[in-house]
Amino acid sequence: MWKLRVSVTIGGVRLFILALISASLTALGFEVNLLEVDLSARPGLTLPFSFIVHNELAQPEQIILYLGDWDRNEFGENRFYEPGTLPHSSATWIQVLPTSFVLGPGEVREIQGTVQVPAQAEPGTYWAIVFVQGEPRLVPYQGVVVTVTRRIGIKIYVTVEPTEARGELRGLEVRGLNPLWVWVKFANTGTKNLREVQALLRVIDVQGKTVAEARAPSVPCLPGSERWIRVDTDFRPEPGVYQVLATVDYGGEALVAMPVRLVVRPLSLFPLAEGLGLPQDLDGDGFYEDLNGDGVFDEADIELLGQVLAHPVVRANFRAFDFNNDGVVDERDVAALRELLAAKRAKVPKTE
Ligand SMILES: [Ca+2]
Ligand SMILES: [Ca+2]
Ligand SMILES: [Ca+2]
Numbered sequence: 573m574w575k576l577r578v579s580v581t582i583g584g585v586r587l588f589i590l591a592l593i594s595a596s597l598t599a600l601g602f603e604v605n606l607l608e609v610d611l612s613a614r615p616g617l618t619l620p621f622s623f624i625v626h627n628e629l630a631q632p633e634q635i636i637l638y639l640g641d642w643d644r645n646e647f648g649e650n651r652f653y654e655p656g657t658l659p660h661s662s663a664t665w666i667q668v669l670p671t672s673f674v675l676g677p678g679e680v681r682e683i684q685g686t687v688q689v690p691a692q693a694e695p696g697t698y699w700a701i702v703f704v705q706g707e708p709r710l711v712p713y714q715g716v717v718v719t720v721t722r723r724i725g726i727k728i729y730v731t732v733e734p735t736e737a738r739g740e741l742r743g744l745e746v747r748g749l750n751p752l753w754v755w756v757k758f759a760n761t762g763t764k765n766l767r768e769v770q771a772l773l774r775v776i777d778v779q780g781k782t783v784a785e786a787r788a789p790s791v792p793c794l795p796g797s798e799r800w801i802r803v804d805t806d807f808r809p810e811p812g813v814y815q816v817l818a819t820v821d822y823g824g825e826a827l828v829a830m831p832v833r834l835v836v837r838p839l840s841l842f843p844l845a846e847g848l849g850l851p852q853d854l855d856g857d858g859f860y861e862d863l864n865g866d867g868v869f870d871e872a873d874i875e876l877l878g879q880v881l882a883h884p885v886v887r888a889n890f891r892a893f894d895f896n897n898d899g900v901v902d903e904r905d906v907a908a909l910r911e912l913l914a915a916k917r918a919k920v921p922k923t924e
Pocket of ligand 1: 852853854855856857858859860861
């Protein structure tokens with residue numbers, strides 16, 4: 573699976589379309605044989621690296637190579653900058669050759685790169701990205717012709733030893749309760765790139781018994797960066813008091829941990845408007861989709877939810893109406909409830 577970044581120009585407007593058309597792009601250009609180079613270095617050293625570009629088209633492709641800076645936002649999405657602009661950029665240390673060439677149909681070319689580590693470089697991980705970009709091509713897409721330029725980035729990490737892995741937890745937020753999931757905020761406070769930061773979650777009840785355990789897929793975290801890690805569980809807490817304990821293993825000497833207390837109150841439901849029944853959970857899944865309490869789940873319930881988002885009963889019993897399970901009740905739950913109704917109707921064929 574290649575990570576793709578595709579810029580698309582429609583009517584002179586440049587857009588970035590990522591997942592939308594990537595499925596049709598395998599027949600659209602070139603590939604590279606790696607997406608990351610991770611080098612261990614000492615000050616003053618020159619380190620070589622190489623990668624291969626392969627033209628998969630039946631026509632020649634003009635390829636250009638250029639450097640950039642990048643980092644990730646706190647949700648792990650890549651952000652790109654001009655080369656040499658970030659404090660820990662290695663872009664000015666890197667050279668690749670050639671930077672512009674034509675690849676014939678099916679042709680393969682090896683690109684040679686060097687990293688010249690300055691003699692006075694302080695210990696730590698430095699990073700940059702080598703972009704490999706093809707030429708703009710006209711591609712039919714949803715009835716129009718769009719210009720697609722394929723670009724693949726190869727991330728270059730250079731770690732000047734000795735470095736130390738260090739991290740801390742800066743937040744633990746319980747969000748959805750059906751089932752329970754949390755955000756854990758981790759910070760890389762050291763100088764070393766952390767390739768695998770793994771969050772674990774344990775839920776302990778008042779008797780001290782572990783009632784749920786879950787592990788998130790590991791994520792990378794750059795030095796000086798913070799990262800929210802989502803940990804999902806399949807635990808649906810009954811009313812009660814719990815300790816939710818997040819532990820993160822980032823490859824350092826010790827694990828870091830943070831507890832929070834979770835209080836799940838019993839629901840206390842009342843009719844949401846004059847003349848209506850008590851909201852009902854018709855299928856026992858913990859979500860009260862029959863908001864008007866007439867024993868049926870239909871459009872009237874969706875309409876009612878849109879009107880009572882700020883209702884004190886909804887606020888005080890949010891988990892009954894948090895249909896998208898994100899920890900708040902808002903317009904997105906109206907949309908989620910509409911989807912729920914559509915899914916229910918698709919599942920049960922009409923027998924009138
Ligand atoms: Ca339900
Ligand atoms: Ca109803
Ligand atoms: Ca919600």
